[in-house]
Each structure stands twice: as C-alpha cells, then as structure tokens.
Amino acid sequence: MSISKLFMACSLALASLTLAASAQAEVKKPVKHKAVKAAEAKAAAKTPDEEADEPAVAGSAITDFHCELGNKITIFKNVDDDNHIALRWKKRLHRLTRVGTETGALRFENKLYGLVWIGIPAKGMLLDSKQNRQLANECRNAEQLAPVSAAPAAPAEAKL
Secondary structure, three states: OOHHHHHHHHHHHHHHHHHHHHHHHOOOOOOOOHHHHHHHHHHHHHOOOOOOOOOOOOOOEEEEEEOHHHOEEEEEEOOOOOOEEEEEEOOEEEEEEEEOOOOOOEEEEEOOOOEEEEEOOOOEEEEEOOOOEEEEEEEEOHHHHOOOOOOOOOOOOOOO
C-alpha cells in the first residue's frame, strides 16, 4: 500500500470518528410518557391566568356602550372590585386591570391581548396597543347619550 492511500484511509477514518462523536454529544430530548404529559397538562389547566381566562360576571353591574360604526361594548363591573372590569368585545369576554393615570380618566388594560379601555365623562374608547389602532371610538352609555338639559336661564334683571 502506498503512503498516499494509507494517508487517505487514515483521514477518512478520522473524519468518520469525528462525525460519530459529535452525533453522540448532541443532547437528545428525553421521551416523556403519556401519563407524565397528562399530569403536566392537568397542572397547567389548574393554574388560572387572569388575563387569558374569561372572568366570571355573575352579580356584576352591566353597562352597555354604543359606539360609532355600529360597534357595541358591554362592561361588567363588580361593586367590590374597583381594580378590574370585564369587557365584552366581539363575542369575547376579557378581564382588564386598572392602570393609574394623572388625568383622572379611567384606564383599564389587558396586556396579553393588548386591549386598552379609556373612559372619560363624555365617552369611552377601546384601543389595540399591539397594533396601535382604535377598535371602537365615541362609545357612550345610556347616561352619556341622554341630552344635556339646559341650565335655567338667568332672570333678565339681576337683583342687587
């Protein structure tokens, strides 16, 4: 056998050993049994996610808002909890948490879905913070839709 053939055979053997060693060094995912997977799924189902799960609205005060473009929003507010509301938008109920503001506006957010409800005395609006757009604007409840009664007119003569 010539030296070049011997050299070629050695290099091929070394290359194959290197590939085999690197394949064994890779960490393989442990195979889980069905029972373990089922137990993990059951444990994950038990831990509630306040932003993802639909909130319970039994016994809550309900306020319906009529918005521009025919959109409707329903807000469920628990008398005992001022820090959370449930908001029905497009047939889905979302739990929103109050965020403090300096302006006095009511601001509630659900960071998981990106929903933001802002309520001021004249109207409310629903925003999508993930897509940076308005979902509903000019939302008014029955009280806000009622015409504002004019203040009684001042008498023509002022008494001194």
